[in-house]
Amino acid sequence: MVLDKQPTPVSIMRTSFRLFLIIFLLIGTIISGVMLTFYRSIIDDDLNNLREKERFAVALQHQVVSDVFSAIAGDILFLSQQNELNEYLSTGNESLLDEIGAEYISISKQRQIYDQIRLFDNNGMEVVRINENHGAPIRIPAKELQSKKNRYYFEDCFKLGREEIFISPFDLNIEHDQIEKPFKPMIRLGTPVFDKNGEKRGIVLVNYYGKKLLDKIIGSEAVSEGSTMLLNADGYWLLSPQPEQEWGFMFKDEQRSLAVVDQAAWKEITSMEQGQIESTKGIYTFKTVYPVKKTGYRSSTGSSEAFGQSTGEIGHDDYRWYLVSFFSSEKIASTTKNILVKFFSIGAGLFFLIAVGALIIAFAVTKQKLYQSQLQIMALFDPLTQLPNRTLYFDRIHMAVEHCRRYTSQFGLLYIDLDGFKQVNDTLGHEAGDELLVEIGNIFLKACRKSDTVARLGGDEFAIIYAELESLQTLEAFANRIIDSLKSPIDLKAGKATVGASIGIAVFPADSDNLEALMNLADKAMYSSKRQGKNMYTLSSSLEPEEVPEHL
DSSP states (O other), X not given: OOOOOOOOHHHHHHHHHHHHHHHHHHHHHHHXXXXXXXXXXXXXHHHXXXXXXHHHHHHHHHHHHXXXXXXXXXXXXXXXTOHHHHHHHHHOOTTHHHHHHHHHHHHHHHHOOEEEXXXXXXXXXXXXXXXXXXXXXXXXXXXXXXXXXXXXXXXXXXTSOTTOEEEOOOEEOEETTEEOSSOOEEEEEEEEEEOTXXXXXXXXXXXXXXXXXHHHHHHGGGGOSSXXXXXXXXXXXXXXXXGGGBTGGXXXXXXXXXXXHTHHHHHHHTTXXXXXXXXXXXXXXXXXXXXXXXTTEEEEOXXXXXXXXXXXXXXXXXXXXXXXXEEEHHHHHHHHHHXXXXXXXXXXXXXXXXXXXXHHHHHHXXXXXXXXXXXHHTOSBOTTTOXXXXXXXXXXXXXXXXXXXXXXXXXXXXXXXXXXXXXXXXXXXXXXXXXXXXXXXHHHHHHSOTTSEEEEEETTEEEEEEOSOOOHHHHHHHHHHXXXXXXXXXXXXXXXXXXXXXXXXXXXXXXXXXXXXXXXXXXXXXXXXXXXXXXXXXXXXXXXXXXXXXXX
């Protein structure tokens, strides 16, 4: 018989190497597949978070623009209905011009957003003019007042009716037939004025510093990772991360227009009111702004010439801007590359430590599950009532505090504890109690405005952040509505339930400008309502000294 050959060191090495390759390729394939899937998931999550953040940023900037125009419109209508102005238009008593001028100076000093505030007669002659003068407003002497009867903004504004507001195009200020330098972006807004007999006697006009609007838009950019832009209806930049691109239409430079720089993106942007698109250059998130879409607003084409005339009125839908947040493809590639480098580093370690590959994969899977678990724990809404939970509540109240501090406004905080809820649980069961909490949440939502926040803090405790509070009487009336809304029995599957509400109220910053102290005051006021007989509200300002914690 022939004996088999004994394995040689070379054959053993070959067999071992083949087995090593099989194991290495098998484990490597599994690890590569898992890592590729995980990598794509992280990339997708990262881009989705980016897109959502950009949508939120543009919506916030859109609201900022709307708030600015609402405030200016309020100023203009106030100026047009000024008592001294009405008396002057009816009597011609020029001594009243001093009082009118003093009022204009007061508004200019308080607002600090108007380059000029002017009153014109029906012939286009300035009657009163206030210049902002770098924060120290001055009234221009009568001998220096000018006629503007041939300027488009006077003619276009004067032809309007009562309480109609003219808004000029957003452009650069022109002085002595030249574009003023440094550039001074300007929007002129005005309205006709009438005497007691209803006869049109002139206009009031403000020159709004357009840079103030642009600064507010940029100020909201912190929530965005993209570059903020504002474009006019023709695609020219009014605001750009590259200042040299701005105001191209004033210089008839078509290359300073998105409509030329990225034609495909511009075509899609102008085809929708708002949205998010991707082009070869990056991600555009946008929303259309219609400054004159409100009733009573009018605009015209304006003129870049000092004494040029408007070619016609601009319709509500034609006077528009586009708020755009742009995240370039270079930034996307950089973000993706950074994540990819991290994954290659991990992959190199995994292949080098092939023997413990399974442990590393298990660690990655565990890490992913832990990440998902953390997201669930950090969920922002109460699973029962779908109202904001404590996490989102604290976020919203911090935002409310920052908003009030920035815009010198106030908000009300209501802590609400249901009266008789335990009895519902005891008599009708916990399922009925849960159903009741859902119904109560809906009742509170119906009583609130869209700008308010209703949150469930736990159990039968709720909180309401009443935004943009105008007066304490408004807040008390709101609290009474809450109490009245619970007077009728609530139909549940298990029967009818009747509950009340003990409410504690605190006002920021009137009661306290410290958030922790404010919440403590609202809580103390709520318990005071409980002690006084329930189903009522208590203002923290009415608490006895001994009821207020010493550290407040």
